[in-house]
Amino acid sequence: TQLLEQSPQFLSIQEGENLTVYCNSSSVFSSLQWYRQEPGEGPVLLVTVVTGGEVKKLKRLTFQFGDARKDSSLHITAAQPGDTGLYLCARAGGGKLIFGQGTELSVKP
């Protein structure tokens, strides 16, 4: 299957906590994108990972691509209320992007 499974679906934490969200597939994929979407707005591309084992950092966000290129994770350190939003992973498949269902993150002050 080319489906992407994201977990957890919902996450509510306090400001300052750390968290990790996951994106998994049973298929190998060539690259994976992470997007963040705020309510009422379009998704914004955060990062693209292409190499198995690759780690990319974007300030307090750390993205990792699994060695077998079937999974990815997003770790946020010391979460802030501004991190609140829907986090979507997406992979290329059949000439199009296939999206996971997203992880809805709420960071409370």
Next chain:
Amino acid sequence: SQTIHQWPATLVQPVGSPLSLECTVEGTSNPNLYWYRQAAGRGLQLLFYSVGIGQISSEVPQNLSASRPQDRQFILSSKKLLLSDSGFYLCAWSVSGNRETQYFGPGTRLLVL
């Protein structure tokens, strides 16, 4: 730099009325263009994509159609809206030849009553 616009931002339409949503891209030539629908703030479903003027590919059978009358203009239409057409519609673009990295517009919230 490239920018993508969508309008209207919000639309409330009665069942059976027509629909026209517009998307335009600035700062790039011959982009790939996409229409997605997002239900209840969850994953995105690809509706249509276009690799050039007049070239439209439909991903799912539905009550909607798309057209690309100009290089950087993409229109989503319906002749008669259904209740199930309600949702958040997103337009996106990517560089020609690359469908993996897409950039999204601000979206249109459609409510069919």
